[in-house]
Amino acid sequence: MLEVSVKKELEGFSLDVQFISEAKSVALFAPSGSGKSLTLQAIAGLLKPDEGRIKVVDRVFFDSSKRFFLPPQKRRVGYLFQDYALFPHMTVWENVSYGCRDEKRVEEVLKMLEIQDIRNRFPREISGGQKQRVALARALAFEPKVLLLDEPFSALHKSLKLELYKRLREVVGEFSIPMVLVTHDFDEVFELTDYVVIMEKGEVKQTGVPVEVFFNPIDGKVAKLLGHQSFLSGKVVFVMDGYVEVRLGDRRKQILRAKNFPEDLKEGENVFVSILPFAVALNPLEDSVKISAVVKDIFREKDKSVVILDLGGDVVLHLPFSLSPNYIIEKGREADFYLSPSCISVFRRCYEKES
Numbered sequence: 408m409l410e411v412s413v414k415k416e417l418e419g420f421s422l423d424v425q426f427i428s429e430a431k432s433v434a435l436f437a438p439s440g441s442g443k444s445l446t447l448q449a450i451a452g453l454l455k456p457d458e459g460r461i462k463v464v465d466r467v468f469f470d471s472s473k474r475f476f477l478p479p480q481k482r483r484v485g486y487l488f489q490d491y492a493l494f495p496h497m498t499v500w501e502n503v504s505y506g507c508r509d510e511k512r513v514e515e516v517l518k519m520l521e522i523q524d525i526r527n528r529f530p531r532e533i534s535g536g537q538k539q540r541v542a543l544a545r546a547l548a549f550e551p552k553v554l555l556l557d558e559p560f561s562a563l564h565k566s567l568k569l570e571l572y573k574r575l576r577e578v579v580g581e582f583s584i585p586m587v588l589v590t591h592d593f594d595e596v597f598e599l600t601d602y603v604v605i606m607e608k609g610e611v612k613q614t615g616v617p618v619e620v621f622f623n624p625i626d627g628k629v630a631k632l633l634g635h636q637s638f639l640s641g642k643v644v645f646v647m648d649g650y651v652e653v654r655l656g657d658r659r660k661q662i663l664r665a666k667n668f669p670e671d672l673k674e675g676e677n678v679f680v681s682i683l684p685f686a687v688a689l690n691p692l693e694d695s696v697k698i699s700a701v702v703k704d705i706f707r708e709k710d711k712s713v714v715i716l717d718l719g720g721d722v723v724l725h726l727p728f729s730l731s732p733n734y735i736i737e738k739g740r741e742a743d744f745y746l747s748p749s750c751i752s753v754f755r756r757c758y759e760k761e762s
């Protein structure tokens with residue numbers, strides 16, 4: 408559905424991005440300055456690659472081997488930015504119908520995004536969330552073949568974002584439009600897309616289904632980017648069907664069991680383990696693993712307690728507030744926890760080891 412192969416040398420930055428995805432919605436996820444927006448611009452035709460091929464569904468946009476470059480105006484791309492880019496001197500209706508002569512279509516998108524009632528207002532007279540809905544309506548009105556979203560929700564409040572995610576899922580589903588979303592927010596990746604491309608310094612580091620990538624980051628850098636917090640080093644002592652056991656490098660030789668690990672992992676390999684904050688199991692289930700560790704600190708938050716354990720490195724665990732009274736946990740004392748192997752990931756390289 409989306410094929411992107413883009414090479415572009417810019418002054419001080421090289422873009423070399425390749426991925427193919429059959430998913431309808433793809434996220435480009437990376438730290439700032441990794442080339443996400445440039446990749447989007449290449450798909451839109453605003454940046455001409457030196458080399459490569461871009462295909463969206465069944466339409467080739469660019470193919471350097473055939474010297475083919477489809478001009479941006481012929482790509483029918485709906486582009487949405489963080490700053491809305493609405494025309495300030497035009498009403499909502501005029502903004503949405505700009506470039507679309509089909510009034511029925513304009514009415515349809517206004518209705519779908521519930522902005523019929525503000526059709527006569529100017530952008531300065533509506534809220535940030537409404538502005539973004541108008542911008543989305545304008546992008547949809549001219550029947551795009553693909554929607555390109557460059558951090559369109561980053562300026563909005565969380566509750567507004569959730570509302571817009573819902574709308575976006577509905578309209579994209581209804582009009583069956585493929586979408587490429589640039590974001591810094593992995594929650595957004597989960598909410599809106601079926602495939603994620605993780606980039607770094609102009610290159611692709613990892614691709615896949617968001618949930619699989621989240622639990623199986625290829626290295627500590629990606630894990631950190633995805634929000635993993637607790638990293639420990641250890642050695643694989645046992646590989647079995649669906650599990651590995653890792654002996655931590657700490658004094659007590661604690662064994663951890665993990666369900667997320669590279670397929671070709673071998674016994675004896677030195678690895679890194681990430682324990683996710685929500686790894687605490689409610690009960691000592693059959694496959695959960697018991698750890699005993701000194702509590703270094705506890706922070707009470709609105710809905711949870713954040714506990715920092717010393718396991719030869721700091722391990723951050725979240726305890727739901729409702730469960731906290733069941734635990735006898737005190738700063739400076741040893742406590743026992745059961746961890747679920749499905750919330751423990753093993754990978755080969757950690758961030759400290761990389762340049």
Ligand SMILES: Nc1ncnc2c1ncn2[C@@H]1O[C@H](COP(=O)(O)OP(=O)(O)OP(=O)(O)O)[C@@H](O)[C@H]1O
Pocket residue numbers: 417418419420437438439440441442443444445446
């Ligand atoms: N026209 C250009 N010429 C030269 N360098 C550029 C040009 N446009 C962008 N860059 C550089 O390319 C790099 C990647 O930029 P890009 O905007 O694609 O990053 P990004 O991943 O989208 O970042 P952010 O999340 O901050 O928007 C940056 O270092 C940027 O300064």
